[in-house]
Amino acid sequence: MVVGGSHERTQVGIVGAGPAGLLLAVMLRLQGIESIVVEKNSRSTVEAVIKAGVLEQGTVDLMNEIGAGARMMQQGFRHDGVVLRFDGRDERIDFPSLTGGRRVTIYAQHDVIKDLIRMQLEAGGDIRFETSEVGVHDLETSSPVLCFRDKDGVFRQIACDFIAGCDGTQGICRPSIPAGALKVYERLYPFGWFGILCTAPRSAEELIYAMHERGFVLVSTRSPDIQRMYFQCSPREKVNEWSDDRIWAEFRARLATRDGWLPREGPIFSKTVIGMRSLVVEPMRHGRLFLAGDSAHVVPPTGAKGLNLAASDAQILARALTAFYKSNCSDLLDRYSDTALRRVWKATRFSWWMTSMLHTFPGADEFQHRLQVTELDYVTGSRAAAMALAENYVGLPIE
Ligand code: RFL
Ligand code: PHB
DSSP, X not given: OOOSSEEEEOSEEEEOOSHHHHXXXXXXXXXXXXXXXXOSSOHHHHTTOOOOOEEOHHHHHHHHHTTOOHHHHHHSEEEOEEEEEETTEEEEEEHHHHHTSOXXXXXXXXXXXXXXXXXXXXXXXXXXXXXXXXXXXXXXXXXXXXEEEOTTSOEEEEEOSEEEEOOOTTOSTGGGSOTTSOEEEEXXXXXXXXXXXXXXXXXXXXXXXXXXXXXXXXXXXXXXXXXXXXXXXXXXXXXXXXXXXXXXXHHHHHHOOTTOOOOOOOOEEEEEXXXXXXXXXXXXXXXXXXXXXXXXXXXXXXXXXXXXXXXXXXXXXXXXXXXXXXXXXXXXXXHHHHHHHHHHHHHHHHHHHHHHHHSOOTTOOHHHHHHHHHHHHHHHHOHHHHHHHHHHHHOOOOO
């Protein structure tokens, strides 16, 4: 029990204003369930963090269902496929014909965040930005407590019915669960991604996932004038050792095709190195604390699944909390972890598989390289294999 400070009450305390926390808050509000979102960063900071870009069909449908999809539908790009580039050639996976009409939308995560924050605040939702000393307590009781210091320095305690830990990989919720109550599954990959943003026209109509002996490359996009690209690098790569010229030379080498394809180059205004790992913790619940999104699992970005898993966790949790408040039924809450984890493990498998197929592993020999080329040849040449990739990429259903 925490003593002192200003006391409040809410139904669901939510830690973190990322996609998981904000989607949950909006879905709960639409069901008449109160929440308070507690976020450590300022609104402008969370609205500026550059992360994901690919929204599964189910995430797009969710944004539309909750009334947050207008700008996404206007400014996002609908992509009907991706290109796999290997052995100097391009092979395309066509989503609608392989998945009964499903596709993905390219729309930046920080735009999703902006749309959700605006919508939630305009409807009177409660989001506290710039908080510090955030803690969760009494998790095994029927009234867990969320405490924090607000942006004016006032220490606050919120008594909740439930707490949702949506505070990402560096949050406080997962570490608040007693050691031994969680099982952690982890795989570190021996490489990272060097990500850039540049001002240039689009190089291709659709995303290109390229496998090359020098390492993987992804050609993605953000808008008609801003492009997002990544190349596989050492996890310890130093950004300041990469001039624009050196970066473009690396992209040209790895993206070379037999017919002389070249990326459209332009000034680079952002360079970052991203580590790659897979992590799942089980169960995604401890007492009345429910973990959702990156606080419970991390995938390497190759399958474009992280944001989409945050959205599906939030949906599963919102459904379970709604059943609790509307029908006094806790079955769905009791099943939350199992239901969410089945989808999480499928996305974990898909992201691991895409990563293994497309990257060059240190020490890999020519035999390994030939196997990877053959796998890509098979995946793009067999309708059954292409369908397996497509249905995972556009997103598996929520059970
Ligand atoms: P987030 O987005 O990390 O949000 C967590 C929020 O919690 C706050 N927070 C705290 N608040 C209060 N107190 C504390 N003690 C707190 N500690 C943390 C943080 O400030 C933050 O606002 O987690 P969430 O909601 O689970 O969402 C997960 C996604 O952000 C992540 O999985 C994706 O960005 C992953 N990802 C991609 N996912 C996709 O689905 N499609 C993609 O195309 C895709 N591309 C990517 C990606 C991630 C990338 N990076 C940078 C890792 C590309 C990249 C480069
Ligand atoms: C992105 O546009 O940032 C992006 C796209 C596809 C991925 C990962 C990241 O698999």
